[in-house]
Amino acid sequence: MAKIVQKKKLVPNIYLLEVEAPEVAKKARPGQFVILMPDEFGERIPLTIADWDIKRGTVTSVFMVVGTSTAKLAGVRPGDELPVYVGPLGRPSEIDYFGTVLCAGGCFGLGAIFPLARAYKQAGNRVVTFLDVRARYLLYWEEKLRAVSDEVHIISRDDQNLPQEYISWRLKNLLEQGRQVDRVHVVGCTYLMSSCAEATRPYKIKTIVSLNPIMLDGTGMCGACRVSVGEATRFACVDGPDFDGHLVDWNELYARRKAYLEEETHSLCHWQARVYEEEAI
């Protein structure tokens, strides 16, 4: 059981979740994740560790509501307990001095990229941070990210003063202009990660992506999270979640993430119907 310390809406549909988990906080490294279950009936879902505080003994994640588990999670209150909260899982990201590191994040990835930017910065890199939002009002943690970056670029598709573009196009522009970038690290939806990897491919810039296949146990026991990287099949929960974006079989990942579309819709309807029934009583 892990007690919820804080839950707050950051922007529409995106929430911050701070959980009391001193053992996880003590061991957490950038790039790792936790697996939690919102309630006894819930699914085990992975969330990236977006921050942690050893003194308070807490771990923070940022999540986007997309289905039943995340909708349930959006409804928790401080003091509630999560029946499962386990971590830190996955291999920590490789943090070292590379020169200029470009950190790119979208949706929940604005939060998830934070500990990476901070660690790259601490390792002496010049950190350029790209934040991808559909609209300005969906931007959060900007100050936090500015504090650990040398440059922050906000790429928003509603901003009159900025070109209408995806992060990957901006990345491409930057590289075409001859900007020196030594490493790229992307966290966000599959589209964001695959398009950034395509943008850097011609320049052979090492591009690390934090993959998000469907997981179950998170300890290497089930193989649900298998992804094809290069010639090999890897288990993202124990061999990753970081992989070389130029070697990932993106089509397979896209497909596998959609394995349960029908069931997910059914589950959400079922749960919402229950919530409305309970509210009606």
Place this chain on the structure above:
Amino acid sequence: MAEKDELSAEVKERLKTEYQKPWRQELRRTLSVKERSKIPRQKMPERPAEERIKDFGEVNLGLETEAAQMEAKRCLDCANPACVKGCPVSIDIPSFVKLIEIGEFVLAARKIKETNSLPAICGRVCPQEIQCEALCNLKKATGVPVAIGNLERFVADFERKNGEIFIPSIPAPSGKKVAVIGAGPAGLTVAGELAKKGHQVTVFEALHLAGGVLVYGIPEFRLPKSILKAEVDYLKRLGVEIKLNFVVGKTATLEDLRAEGYEAFFIGTGAGLPNFMKIPGENLIGIYSANEYLTRVNLMRAYDFPRYDTPVLKGERVAVIGGGNVAMDSVRTAKRLGAKRAMIIYRRSRHEMPAREEEIKHAEEEGIEFHFLTVPVRYIGDEHGRVKAMECQRMELGEPDASGRRRPIPVPGSEFTVEVDLVVVAIGQSPNPLIPQTTAGLKVGKWGNIEVDWSTMATNIEGVYAGGDIVRGGATVILAMGDGRLAAASIDEYLKRK
């Protein structure tokens, strides 16, 4: 098979003392060997196949009291009970069976528990036909052994249902802390044994329920979760602390735990790494490892979706690759989830199938199709990346291999295609690598299994012991428990020495 060359002197002595007790002598005289051998083996009552495939309720219903006592009468109470040699933990089988005959069921349960702390489980899942029952003298005489497993289950169930679970008195605390890693049968056994010796035991378990394969792998229809829960509650009453949601190697390493004051360790992390065949198309949607499939259904209760949130794909034409218990559990699960065709695809013949005889029989009754001497060579997907067919190849049996089973050889040109929409790969597991990877200097073998001194279960690191599937590769519940008992005895000695 499991036959030990000879029983240890200590076991022999124990058996002899019991054998010579006056009540046993008297009981032997009440019926002649001839009369005993004439009693037919009592049938295990089971639910009819057409009923049981509609739910996940237990298939075997357990012997009634009268039938159990009748079955116990069949046992000849041999002066030289060969059955004991077949049991990996040397249960005093004649003693407990004779206690059943005289109606002392609780004493019978305690007798078993002297050497086996999980009889309700072993009675259900041990491959008796190649262990204790294989060597039973009555089998040699009549071809039909005493139903030792069914009797073991009977007394354990009796004890549990009648609330007579015996809590032994526990000696004064030794002040020593022991960390048990993994709450499977190996780890739970170690925990129970060491708690009874007065040590402070904490079990660290990665998942959110204790039991290992017993909770995430073996289905409800074979081993109801309530039985496991009773066993785990028993351990808690012995003072064992169980820390769930704790992955050793991640949440804390073994060395971290040492720094926290744990003085001895038992690693029982099992064979949790699923093997795949590495053939084309294996990552298509609808191809599961048996671990994933069974975990979704058992641990996460996907059979009760959408009440429980975790989904599982339900196939109409399901192929399960493999011929062991894991394959049988998977294919019978698929049947219960509504598969029209539930098929076993096995590369050898029925004779070589490693599954328990009873599971094969139950599967046959339930309408499972068996395709022997067949292997998949490639999976074919649709435009959404979902499996829709598999290409198979026929095999023929050649010379016996290292395991003594005849080696399957592909027949060229025998390829054919089978339509499937769900595949479960149940071709075995490898040892879980997490602890070896995060414990500097721990010695592992070629297959990633932890190496131990078999006389003590000690690893090459001081104070660190291991047992069960992490040492043996995929084995059995009773072997895991046997390792646990031996390791617990060694740990106790180690702590006393320290």
